[in-house]
Amino acid sequence: MGRTLAEKVWDDHVVTRAEGEPDLLFIDLHLLHEVTSPQAFDGLRKAGREVRRTDLTLATEDHNTPTLDIDKPIADPVSRTQLETLRKNCADFGVRLHPLGDVEQGVVHVVGPQLGLTQPGTTVVCGDSHTSTHGAFGALAFGIGTSQVEHVLATQTLPLAPFKTMAVTVNGELPADVTAKDLILAIIARIGTGGGQGYVIEYRGEAIEKLSMEARMTICNMSIEAGARAGMIAPDETTFAYVQGREHAPEGEEWDAAVAYWKTLRTDADAVYDHEVVIEADELAPFVTWGTNPGQGAPLSASVPDPASFADESAKLAAERALEYMGLAAGQPLREVPVDTVFVGSCTNGRIEDLRSAAQVLDGRRVSGDVRMLVVPGSVRVALQAVEEGLDKVFTSAGAEWRHAGCSMCLGMNPDQLDPGERAASTSNRNFEGRQGKGGRTHLVSPQVAAATAVLGRLSSPSDLADAHETAGVR
Amino acid sequence: MEAFTTHTGRVAPLRRSNVDTDQIIPAHWLKKVTRDGFEGGLFEAWRKDPEFVLNQEAYQGATVLVAGEDFGTGSSREHAVWALQNYGFKAVISPRFADIFRGNSLKNGLLTVVLPQETVERLWELVEADPATEVTVDLQERVVRAPGVEASFELDENSRWRLLEGLDDISLTLKNEDAIAAYESSRATFKPRTLA
Ligand code: SF4
Numbered sequence: 233m234g235r236t237l238a239e240k241v242w243d244d245h246v247v248t249r250a251e252g253e254p255d256l257l258f259i260d261l262h263l264l265h266e267v268t269s270p271q272a273f274d275g276l277r278k279a280g281r282e283v284r285r286t287d288l289t290l291a292t293e294d295h296n297t298p299t300l301d302i303d304k305p306i307a308d309p310v311s312r313t314q315l316e317t318l319r320k321n322c323a324d325f326g327v328r329l330h331p332l333g334d335v336e337q338g339v340v341h342v343v344g345p346q347l348g349l350t351q352p353g354t355t356v357v358c359g360d361s362h363t364s365t366h367g368a369f370g371a372l373a374f375g376i377g378t379s380q381v382e383h384v385l386a387t388q389t390l391p392l393a394p395f396k397t398m399a400v401t402v403n404g405e406l407p408a409d410v411t412a413k414d415l416i417l418a419i420i421a422r423i424g425t426g427g428g429q430g431y432v433i434e435y436r437g438e439a440i441e442k443l444s445m446e447a448r449m450t451i452c453n454m455s456i457e458a459g460a461r462a463g464m465i466a467p468d469e470t471t472f473a474y475v476q477g478r479e480h481a482p483e484g485e486e487w488d489a490a491v492a493y494w495k496t497l498r499t500d501a502d503a504v505y506d507h508e509v510v511i512e513a514d515e516l517a518p519f520v521t522w523g524t525n526p527g528q529g530a531p532l533s534a535s536v537p538d539p540a541s542f543a544d545e546s547a548k549l550a551a552e553r554a555l556e557y558m559g560l561a562a563g564q565p566l567r568e569v570p571v572d573t574v575f576v577g578s579c580t581n582g583r584i585e586d587l588r589s590a591a592q593v594l595d596g597r598r599v600s601g602d603v604r605m606l607v608v609p610g611s612v613r614v615a616l617q618a619v620e621e622g623l624d625k626v627f628t629s630a631g632a633e634w635r636h637a638g639c640s641m642c643l644g645m646n647p648d649q650l651d652p653g654e655r656a657a658s659t660s661n662r663n664f665e666g667r668q669g670k671g672g673r674t675h676l677v678s679p680q681v682a683a684a685t686a687v688l689g690r691l692s693s694p695s696d697l698a699d700a701h702e703t704a705g706v707r
Numbered sequence: 708m709e710a711f712t713t714h715t716g717r718v719a720p721l722r723r724s725n726v727d728t729d730q731i732i733p734a735h736w737l738k739k740v741t742r743d744g745f746e747g748g749l750f751e752a753w754r755k756d757p758e759f760v761l762n763q764e765a766y767q768g769a770t771v772l773v774a775g776e777d778f779g780t781g782s783s784r785e786h787a788v789w790a791l792q793n794y795g796f797k798a799v800i801s802p803r804f805a806d807i808f809r810g811n812s813l814k815n816g817l818l819t820v821v822l823p824q825e826t827v828e829r830l831w832e833l834v835e836a837d838p839a840t841e842v843t844v845d846l847q848e849r850v851v852r853a854p855g856v857e858a859s860f861e862l863d864e865n866s867r868w869r870l871l872e873g874l875d876d877i878s879l880t881l882k883n884e885d886a887i888a889a890y891e892s893s894r895a896t897f898k899p900r901t902l903a
Contacts, residue, residue, distance in 0.1 A: 360782075662781060
């Protein structure tokens with residue numbers, strides 16, 4: 233019987249296999265950041281162990297780093313200690329690190345692909361659940377805990393029980409105003425935050441094949457929000473073109489050998505998935521969340537749902553709690569929800585294409601006087617590219633703040649946070665209670681919706697701007 | 708890792724589904740560089756509410772947490788497991804756990820037990836009627852016992868053995884050192900490297 237993409241990559245990394253035991257898998261790339269690694273390095277020290285493969289390991293600083301005044305010492309002493317700990321650990325163990333101020337610094341999941349380290353058919357792990365992002369290249373990439381970080385540092389392997397496979401096939405073409413973010417939010421709303429539990433999801437179908445690498449990363453990034461261990465997309469010409477010429481991409485004969493291998497990484501026609509979901513692209517529309525988990529979403533044109541409309545008792549309770557926390561009432565049109573803050577950034581939507589599309593909407597417009605808008609590039613390289621294209625000027629002349637690269641308000645470990653009760657439209661991936669700051673309320677949106685929302689001061693899509701404009705003209 | 712064989716203790720009934728890791732331990736706690744001292748951060752936002760289950764006198768000293776489905780969703784932070792353990796929990800029962808959380812908990816000797824929603828409801832009702840009710844989580848027999856409840860649960864044999872023995876994964880893996888070295892020497896040369 234044929235094999236799926238995920239099974240092929242898995243099989244190619246099995247170091248040992250024995251009945252009744254998990255497979256021992258080899259890890260091609262181990263990414264580190266300051267938050268989930270200190271206790272792992274400590275463990276190595278206590279046991280007198282080394283990092284087995286420093287040449288397959290890379291660290292960057294992202295979660296705690298400030299996005300203003302980055303040349304000054306970090307104000308929060310605890311954040312500073314954590315970054316200093318990473319620097320010491322990397323120096324002691326010989327691990328390559330891109331610290332704050334370095335041109336390759338940025339959110340770990342933006343940095344790996346950008347350097348050409350994330351390649352098709354590799355296994356990629358990081359002590360971070362959004363490692364699923366790298367699956368956009370046809371890599372088997374998943375988040376791990378700190379004990380596993382220590383395990384990979386010491387052995388370059390992980391004992392793992394096999395995953396189940398799920399296909400999410402997206403037929404047809406996405407409507408012009410629908411982005412990868414809308415698509416993945418709609419997928420999560422469909423399968424639920426636990427629906428992917430135990431699965432590796434492979435996204436396929438015409439609509440997926442047409443997506444750019446950036447858009448594919450947005451999709452795979454949020455696989456974890458459906459509970460899946462990983463998301464994957466089969467590598468194709470779009471993938472190869474993205475990787476080619478990057479710093480760590482193979483060259484010459486090595487490139488040819490790599491591509492020949494990468495081309496084998498497609499699910500066989502007779503392979504069987506454990507579960508299949510089919511989505512019709514042309515039925516989709518801009519999508520936003522109204523609740524406190526990423527599965528609680530609806531089309532922007534809809535209204536806040538009535539908890540009583542959920543058949544399932546626990547979904548009903550969860551919706552009630554969510555509306556209370558979010559300060560929303562059932563039946564309220566989503567387009568009428570006013571926001572205080574707009575955040576464009578994160579490993580979901582902090583890449584150059586995301587900034588371009590937000591800038592395109594903002595160009596020649598003004599951020600509403602009641603709204604603070606933060607634009608935080610996913611990496612220093614993304615920031616430099618954006619400056620070269622003049623995007624930073626578009627943002628600042630519209631009245632948005634142009635910040636330094638990092639995770640920033642995605643999780644508010646640095647000073648970029650929501651105040652209690654503040655409401656944000658955010659291009660990040662989690663709308664959990666307090667995620668962006670204690671008591672803060674988050675609506676997950678695409679970069680286009682974020683930008684339009686900033687202009688009108690309420691949840692909106694770019695098409696609402698055109699309407700608003702015409703209405704103003706008539707007046 | 709601490710071995711887990713069987714544990715008997717009182718229960719904290721957490722009637723919530725989708726308890727994400729940001730609720731279990733908020734991000735600002737993750738700046739610590741140790742594995743201990745996280746108990747104060749456990750469910751920090753919810754603990755501000757005097758009615759919250761962990762604030763009720765009756766549930767002080769509970770060592771088994773019984774929660775709704777999709778417990779531990781969200782981030783990979785192992786700090787969530789450490790916070791539960793630092794606080795005193797030995798086992799968590801839920802109809803469904805997020806994968807990474809479950810993996811992390813088993814690596815630290817915090818037993819995560821999957822029981823059907825109906826059984827979880829029964830346990831909630833039991834302890835809410837009498838908070839002194841004790842529950843036994845028996846890993847030898849793979850069964851949870853409470854007055855009028857005897858529910859078996861699944862855990863793969865390998866994970867069970869590691870827990871019962873309190874084994875260190877890294878030492879186990881390093882027994883395969885030769886196989887790892889053999890794999891390394893046959894890896895394709897086009898695979899990426901982070902160092903020149
Ligand atoms: S941008 Fe957000 S989701 Fe991504 S790694 Fe940083 S904190 Fe995690």
